[in-house]
Amino acid sequence: MKKAMKHENLRRLIRQKIAVLENGEKTMETVYRGMFDRPDAVACETDDGYTVEQTTYAALAARIDSFASALAKRIGGDPGYVALAMDNSPAFLAAFWGILHAGAKPYLVNLRHPQALQVQLLQMLDIHYIISEKKGDLPGEYLLFDELQSAEAPPAVFADAFALSTSATGGKAVACEYTGTAVIEQLLDARGILKKSRRAKQHAHGALKQLAFLPFYHVFGLFAVYFWFAYFSRTMVFVRDLSPQTLLGTARLHHVTHIFAVPMLWHEAERQLLRTLAEKPEKEQKRFWRAHAFCLRLQQLFPYAGAAFARRLLHAVTDELFGRDVRFCISGGSYLRPSALRLFNGLGYPLHNGYGMTETGITSVELAVRPKRRLAGSVGAPFDSVRYVQNEDGTLTVCGTALCSRILRQGEEIFPQGKICTDDLVSHDEKGWFVRGRRADTVIGENGENIDPDLCERAFSLPDAAALCVLGLGPIEQQTLSLVIEVSPYLSARRLKALGDYADAVNETLPLPQRVRALYYTVDPILHPGAIKVSRRALREAIEKGTVQLSRFSALPPEAAEASFDETSALCRRVRSILAQVFRAEEEKITPHASFFADLGVSSLAYFAALSAVAKEFSLPSTDGAQGISTLQGLCEYLEAHL
Numbered sequence: 001m002k003k004a005m006k007h008e009n010l011r012r013l014i015r016q017k018i019a020v021l022e023n024g025e026k027t028m029e030t031v032y033r034g035m036f037d038r039p040d041a042v043a044c045e046t047d048d049g050y051t052v053e054q055t056t057y058a059a060l061a062a063r064i065d066s067f068a069s070a071l072a073k074r075i076g077g078d079p080g081y082v083a084l085a086m087d088n089s090p091a092f093l094a095a096f097w098g099i100l101h102a103g104a105k106p107y108l109v110n111l112r113h114p115q116a117l118q119v120q121l122l123q124m125l126d127i128h129y130i131i132s133e134k135k136g137d138l139p140g141e142y143l144l145f146d147e148l149q150s151a152e153a154p155p156a157v158f159a160d161a162f163a164l165s166t167s168a169t170g171g172k173a174v175a176c177e178y179t180g181t182a183v184i185e186q187l188l189d190a191r192g193i194l195k196k197s198r199r200a201k202q203h204a205h206g207a208l209k210q211l212a213f214l215p216f217y218h219v220f221g222l223f224a225v226y227f228w229f230a231y232f233s234r235t236m237v238f239v240r241d242l243s244p245q246t247l248l249g250t251a252r253l254h255h256v257t258h259i260f261a262v263p264m265l266w267h268e269a270e271r272q273l274l275r276t277l278a279e280k281p282e283k284e285q286k287r288f289w290r291a292h293a294f295c296l297r298l299q300q301l302f303p304y305a306g307a308a309f310a311r312r313l314l315h316a317v318t319d320e321l322f323g324r325d326v327r328f329c330i331s332g333g334s335y336l337r338p339s340a341l342r343l344f345n346g347l348g349y350p351l352h353n354g355y356g357m358t359e360t361g362i363t364s365v366e367l368a369v370r371p372k373r374r375l376a377g378s379v380g381a382p383f384d385s386v387r388y389v390q391n392e393d394g395t396l397t398v399c400g401t402a403l404c405s406r407i408l409r410q411g412e413e414i415f416p417q418g419k420i421c422t423d424d425l426v427s428h429d430e431k432g433w434f435v436r437g438r439r440a441d442t443v444i445g446e447n448g449e450n451i452d453p454d455l456c457e458r459a460f461s462l463p464d465a466a467a468l469c470v471l472g473l474g475p476i477e478q479q480t481l482s483l484v485i486e487v488s489p490y491l492s493a494r495r496l497k498a499l500g501d502y503a504d505a506v507n508e509t510l511p512l513p514q515r516v517r518a519l520y521y522t523v524d525p526i527l528h529p530g531a532i533k534v535s536r537r538a539l540r541e542a543i544e545k546g547t548v549q550l551s552r553f554s555a556l557p558p559e560a561a562e563a564s565f566d567e568t569s570a571l572c573r574r575v576r577s578i579l580a581q582v583f584r585a586e587e588e589k590i591t592p593h594a595s596f597f598a599d600l601g602v603s604s605l606a607y608f609a610a611l612s613a614v615a616k617e618f619s620l621p622s623t624d625g626a627q628g629i630s631t632l633q634g635l636c637e638y639l640e641a642h643l
Contacts, residue, residue: 027179354379385401488630519554565637
């Protein structure tokens with residue numbers, strides 16, 4: 001009875017919240033008033049690893065008012081855009097709404113963009129003020145969040161637009177402006193999710209909580225993680241850092257029920273689980289996979305009870321992952337491996353694929369109750385506010401009222417007027433849509449067939465590779481399917497040769513049409529900072545301009561003699577100790593040539609956490625130049641060259 005009452009209350013709340021959107025003006029102020037009409041509800045949770053601290057919507061609203069009043073005094077009237085350069089936190093939310101409440105328009109700075117691109121975007125939007133928690137190097141006047149407080153009432157004005165930039169896969173400056181109209185349409189689309197998916201409304205311990213680690217300066221993080229969830233007065237759970245241990249531990253400590261994330265998180269969690277299983281006796285491994293297959297079959301027959309049963313039956317695994325309270329998951333932003341979809345759905349974590357772009361917002365999610373459809377990789381049917389049109393060339397055009405209202409692209413101003421061509425190749429059936437890749441990336445094979453390089457690229461997970469990309473090189477009519485691997489300049493000759501041999505071995509396992517015909521390596525960056533994948537178009541242009549220099553693995557000289565390396569040096573001992581702590585590995589296993597990825601099974605999140613720890617230990621401004629180094633010897637040689 002108590003459980004039924006909680007569900008009824010939630011349904012009533014949803015109806016009331018939707019009525020605010022339908023009956024009010026289509027503005028950001030309407031969104032704000034509807035979001036903060038439950039003052040006693042918990043808006044945010046944080047922790048220090050042990051103790052959970054809560055912030056109510058009333059407390060957050062008070063901080064917004066104080067910030068808005070102080071900011072309005074500081075910047076004056078009609079300030080245009082104001083940059084918000086902060087990571088996810090309660091302070092970010094207070095600053096975002098506070099900027100709007102001060103009559104200004106927030107631009108959400110992508111903190112992963114290179115500084116040159118950040119500067120270009122600030123200039124493009126004519127920004128003079130930057131809100132941050134500390135001073136930085138961007139051009140403009142920094143206004144520190146903690147110093148902007150006032151007891152006076154905020155101004156009566158409320159701005160109705162904000163902007164965020166694309167992931168800049170190709171290194172191009174593109175900003176998209178959204179108004180309250182589009183945000184409200186996106187929120188009304190969320191109503192469709194709540195109607196069609198019972199799981200989206202399922203609570204644990206009387207609460208619905210979202211793991212809010214996906215950056216709010218990304219469209220997926222802002223719209224799906226924050227707007228969709230917080231508008232209904234639910235709770236954001238913030239993380240202290242992005243290490244795998246912290247993400248998993250935070251989800252368990254706070255009893256998180258909803259996780260919306262990019263494939264990187266799901267792939268890394270899959271990797272860690274498989275690594276743990278591989279260390280167990282063969283009988284235990286077989287027992288797990290039999291139970292996992294049974295849970296998938298059970299969920300096909302009894303979707304809700306089957307998922308709950310799976311979390312209990314496989315608790316030895318789920319208790320080490322996100323816990324037993326997760327009820328609803330979405331993946332978006334790029335390709336999600338079928339193995340990850342199958343793994344997490346089998347564990348009782350209902351994982352759904354979604355689709356969207358910075359220019360369009362989130363436009364569809366596969367909401368099938370039973371796992372079979374989800375495992376097929378569908379991104380679902382378009383939401384009520386949009387419709388999908390498949391063009392003659394197979395690409396997708398998104399039409400509707402939830403799209404951005406203005407696009408700024410390096411001096412060019414575009415007004416989409418409710419129609420955006422995505423350049424994504426798609427197919428569909430009567431139930432939903434499938435994304436097949438990018439039109440510009442298609443390679444014409446030797447027999448004239450069209451080859452999707454993504455199908456080939458997905459097969460390569462290479463140790464010592466900082467980034468990789470499969471693309472067509474050469475004239476469009478006779479392109480050569482090629483693999484380009486970015487490596488560290490400090491990678492030893494022996495490891496480089498081993499990398500080439502391993503890549504060649506993987507290539508031989510692929511179907512003949514999907515095999516690359518040329519293997520290259522480069523020490524030049526091929527992945528733009530802040531991007532989630534390599535842009536093939538940008539890489540092709542960089543190769544043609546000579547800014548990315550390629551070398552063939554086949555042209556490697558006989559393996560060079562390796563310089564002597566003293567692993568007993570003080571430097572080596574310090575680095576090994578740091579790596580052992582971050583990787584949670586025994587020091588004796590971290591030998592000079594052991595690959596962090598191939599030999600030690602380290603995840604990319606733990607890898608970057610280790611680089612950060614090394615930079616802190618040796619007082620380096622960054623270790624960006626070390627990215628791609630995956631051995632103790634390589635890292636020590638890098639440090640010797642830079643200390």
